[in-house]
Amino acid sequence: MSRIEPLSADMFDADCGHRMPFRVGDKWSAMLLRCLEAGPRRFTELKVPLHRVSPKVLTETLRAMERDGWVSRTAYDENPPRVEYALTALGRALLDPMDHLCAWTRAHRAEILGVREEYAQGE
Amino acid sequence: MSRIEPLSADMFDADCGHRMPFRVGDKWSAMLLRCLEAGPRRFTELKVPLHRVSPKVLTETLRAMERDGWVSRTAYDENPPRVEYALTALGRALLDPMDHLCAWTRAHRAEILGVREEYAQGE
């Protein structure tokens, strides 16, 4: 058995790139990214597929994504008001790694569920 | 401007594969995956690079990953006790999409931080 290198104490400092990308972890961002994939959407439109989200949380999430440059927000001076959210180039670039992750999930979902069931038996 | 398809109301049911993979979102799983990349590790060894994690949370996270089939836990009947955690084939397969995501983060970190600063100015 070969010797394995010891793990360094600062593998996971803030700038190391091993942490998951900012905010992919929160509950709605990834799904919002997917909602905006095909083109700009309005606030109310986004609530349809995300029908469990409250307006408060939707605003929060969109603001955070805007702050990180993933989406742009465009308000048109009309009545009734119209606001459109769209992916920026940066947000669009994130779709590619996201797709990989989604593909992994689809490919292994059944396997994971099986393991879980086994594990539950052994308790 | 071309017409964009409306978003369906059931885009994100539990089985759709658009949700982020199980538990990549929690605080430590992704980093643990990275710690185990080079080979099996012992409990105490894992605490070194993750020096901010408490034994309780480390146990919880490892158990959850075990439950989902990402890691295996092997206890040797020695003294002092020795326990080794290792990636399963499933866990190892997850490294690939993770790498894509990490690469994205490294590539765009500066850009995001720049956008954040701009955004902070405008407030």
Add this chain to the structure above:
DNA sequence: AGTGCCGGTTACTTCAAGGGAACCGGCTGT
């Protein structure tokens, strides 16, 4: 007899994300 190591467990606390319900301004339509 006391100390330390290993891999945890237990009980308690903290904290931020998320959820729910109500409300808002400005205009339109009836």
Add this chain to the structure above:
DNA sequence: ACAGCCGGTTCCCTTGAAGTAACCGGCACT
């Protein structure tokens, strides 16, 4: 005059993840 639409905001509450501190059993070493 009143209701409705849009894109929110505000206040309050719940929940669950995470953190903190103390402790455990079994053996070995001194």
